[in-house]
Amino acid sequence: QVQLVESGGGLVQAGGSLRLSCASSRIFFSIDIVGWYRQGLGKQRELVASITSGGSANYADSVKGRFTISRDNAKNTMYLQMDSLKPEDTAVYYCNIRRLGSDYWGQGTQVTVSS
Numbered sequence: 001q002v003q004l005v006e007s008g009g010g011l012v013q014a015g016g017s018l019r020l021s022c023a024s025s026r027i028f029f030s031i032d033i034v035g036w037y038r039q040g041l042g043k044q045r046e047l048v049a050s051i052t053s054g055g056s057a058n059y060a061d062s063v064k065g066r067f068t069i070s071r072d073n074a075k076n077t078m079y080l081q082m083d084s085l086k087p088e089d090t091a092v093y094y095c096n097i098r099r100l101g102s103d104y105w106g107q108g109t110q111v112t113v114s115s
Contacts (some may be wrong), residue, residue, distance in 0.1 A: 002026045002093050002104040009109030016113070020080040022095030022106055027076050028053065033098045034071050034078045038091035038111075045094070048086055049080065061089075085113045 001023040011016055020036065028033065035050030049055045049069035058068050068081040076096055090113050094104040 002097060002099075002103060004097065004106035006093065006095050006106040006109040008113045009093060011112045011114065014085060014087055014113055016085050017081070017083045018085065018111060020082070020093055020095075020109060020111075022078045024076040024097065027057050028071065028073045028097070029099060031099060032102075035096045035098070036069060036078075036080045036093055037096055038089075039090040039094045039108075040088075043091075043101070047095070050096075050098075082111070085111075087113045087115045089113050 004022050006020060006022045008018060008020040030053040031049050033052055036048040037045050038048050047060060049057060049059045049067055051069045051071055057101055066084045071078045090093040091097040092108040092110050094108045
């Protein structure tokens with residue numbers, strides 16, 4: 001069983017930055033796609049960004065140019081650097097590992113952006 005623990009959420013003013021971290025209890029496999037999702041109040045969970053072991057990253061259009069996803073395989077940790085934050089980025093952010101069709105989720109961390 002893989003356990004994921006997120007940290008780094010909080011309250012920030014519009015235009016500010018936050019860095020989310022997600023530590024895994026197990027090593028990242030080369031086949032793993034790791035990513036970040038978010039769920040705003042009353043909204044469906046949506047993909048924010050994902051990255052393969054080879055470093056190929058994918059971003060939602062709404063965060064392109066503002067967010068950067070990365071992974072440190074040696075530390076079994078993934079990150080989401082969020083810059084130029086907007087009030088519409090307010091949500092609970094979840095980290096995810098997709099491994100051979102199975103999904104593993106963190107408990108979520110709240111990000112609130114004030115205007």
